[in-house]
Amino acid sequence: MTQAQLKKSSRIQQRNRSLILDAALEVFSQHGYRGTTLDQIAERAGLSKPNILYYFEGKEEIHVTLLNQLMETWLDPLVTLDPEGDPLSEILNYVQRKLDMAHELPRQSRLFAGEILQGAPRMGPHLEAGLKPLFDEKCALIQIWMDAGHLRPVDPRHLIFSIWATTQHYADFASQVDVLLQGEPQPQQGAEDYLVTLFTRLLKP
Amino acid sequence: MTQAQLKKSSRIQQRNRSLILDAALEVFSQHGYRGTTLDQIAERAGLSKPNILYYFEGKEEIHVTLLNQLMETWLDPLVTLDPEGDPLSEILNYVQRKLDMAHELPRQSRLFAGEILQGAPRMGPHLEAGLKPLFDEKCALIQIWMDAGHLRPVDPRHLIFSIWATTQHYADFASQVDVLLQGEPQPQQGAEDYLVTLFTRLLKP
DNA sequence: TCGTGGCTTTACCAAATGGTAAAATTTACC
DNA sequence: GGTAAATTTTACCATTTGGTAAAGCCACGA
Numbered sequence: 001m002t003q004a005q006l007k008k009s010s011r012i013q014q015r016n017r018s019l020i021l022d023a024a025l026e027v028f029s030q031h032g033y034r035g036t037t038l039d040q041i042a043e044r045a046g047l048s049k050p051n052i053l054y055y056f057e058g059k060e061e062i063h064v065t066l067l068n069q070l071m072e073t074w075l076d077p078l079v080t081l082d083p084e085g086d087p088l089s090e091i092l093n094y095v096q097r098k099l100d101m102a103h104e105l106p107r108q109s110r111l112f113a114g115e116i117l118q119g120a121p122r123m124g125p126h127l128e129a130g131l132k133p134l135f136d137e138k139c140a141l142i143q144i145w146m147d148a149g150h151l152r153p154v155d156p157r158h159l160i161f162s163i164w165a166t167t168q169h170y171a172d173f174a175s176q177v178d179v180l181l182q183g184e185p186q187p188q189q190g191a192e193d194y195l196v197t198l199f200t201r202l203l204k205p
Numbered sequence: 206m207t208q209a210q211l212k213k214s215s216r217i218q219q220r221n222r223s224l225i226l227d228a229a230l231e232v233f234s235q236h237g238y239r240g241t242t243l244d245q246i247a248e249r250a251g252l253s254k255p256n257i258l259y260y261f262e263g264k265e266e267i268h269v270t271l272l273n274q275l276m277e278t279w280l281d282p283l284v285t286l287d288p289e290g291d292p293l294s295e296i297l298n299y300v301q302r303k304l305d306m307a308h309e310l311p312r313q314s315r316l317f318a319g320e321i322l323q324g325a326p327r328m329g330p331h332l333e334a335g336l337k338p339l340f341d342e343k344c345a346l347i348q349i350w351m352d353a354g355h356l357r358p359v360d361p362r363h364l365i366f367s368i369w370a371t372t373q374h375y376a377d378f379a380s381q382v383d384v385l386l387q388g389e390p391q392p393q394q395g396a397e398d399y400l401v402t403l404f405t406r407l408l409k410p
Numbered sequence: 411t412c413g414t415g416g417c418t419t420t421a422c423c424a425a426a427t428g429g430t431a432a433a434a435t436t437t438a439c440c
Numbered sequence: 441g442g443t444a445a446a447t448t449t450t451a452c453c454a455t456t457t458g459g460t461a462a463a464g465c466c467a468c469g470a
Contacts, residue, residue: 010416038457039458058458124380131381131385166371201357202402215446217447
């Protein structure tokens with residue numbers, strides 16, 4: 001245990017841990033925490049169940065590990081909102097990056113959504129500690145931009161919520177979107193253009 | 206069985222079925238399909254597990270029943286989009302009604318979201334048959350409004366997606382929203398005002 | 411070549427879970 | 441009040457599931 005945590009661990013450990021995490025991401029994101037069995041993860045990872053429990057203490061540790069890894073990636077686009085940049089471009093760029101993530105990492109997006117849906121039982125404190133300060137900081141930044149007249153004023157918090165909601169919708173509700181968009185030529189481009197229009201009309205002074 | 210389906214059923218049947226469905230809605234919406242046990246439903250309903258299986262064939266039938274009931278309620282605000290009304294008012298009214306629903310029926314909202322998140326495994330055909338035609342019809346209506354110059358043109362499909370996404374966000378991600386909104390005494394702008402602003406600026410000619 | 415320590419498998423287990431059979435009880439109606 | 445049907449309880453069961461113990465395997469340095 002101490003070994004696995006302190007040393008950068010052997011090649012085989014790294015390989016198997018990432019094999020397990022990848023398999024787990026696939027299954028957890030599709031079936032949720034309780035809907036996922038260790039056997040499913042084991043099969044997808046090509047390892048035996050006890051072997052998986054050699055690398056992780058239990059099902060919950062795998063899930064929490066995934067969630068923690070996710071946090072970084074997830075918050076990154078918000079972190080990079082630049083106070084020095086052009087306000088509208090910064091916001092639109094943020095929308096763009098979130099939308100790209102929804103398209104490129106749908107499994108992570110669904111994992112996150114599923115966890116929040118159930119009240120973030122395995123993420124609560126981590127959420128408050130990691131997300132809240134960043135959220136407050138960026139709200140303040142946006143407020144400054146608005147006060148300076150660079151953006152039309154709206155509540156920054158709801159602005160951020162609506163960016164999250166619209167961008168993640170495409171990953172989280174993909175099955176619904178797909179059914180309803182049957183026959184559209186370039187769905188990806190459509191979403192992008194639409195969201196740029198939406199937030200430009202909202203914010204452009 | 207045939208009795209229960211054909212006759213309007215006794216008072217006691219109605220009472221117990223709705224007791225079960227209410228308990229099941231609570232638990233399913235909180236823990237998801239696989240995360241919910243018949244024992245949990247039974248306890249919350251104040252009935253024994255075998256008694257529950259007297260009224261429903263199994264866990265899945267309870268879940269499907271809930272989903273089907275939900276469909277009606279859920280689609281209703283979209284159904285009432287009126288071709289004769291003022292276009293912008295009709296859209297804003299739709300937003301308003303969806304937001305009210307998210308506030309008043311958060312359990313239903315989360316149940317629906319959870320089902321879609323997992324690829325709608327117990328809803329697939331029902332979705333396509335019930336939602337798609339209505340969706341196409343209302344997209345066409347909105348397109349007509351736009352062509353006539355009553356609304357600024359955007360892709361009607363993405364407009365509807367963004368309305369769903371933003372309004373449901375408040376119910377589905379309530380735990381996240383609550384954490385992030387902590388400590389602000391008076392929100393300068395409520396969700397309702399914000400969304401009205403958002404869609405007005407998007408659509409007003 | 412022989413240990414030694416990290417890794418993997420085999421063989422389990424206890425609890426939880428969806429579900430059933432049938433006896434016991436209540437209800438509705440005459 | 442009596443009886444047949446509807447309802448509820450008691451006592452189970454088979455399977456699934458997260459997890460463990462311990463034996464076996466394998467790579468590698470001495």
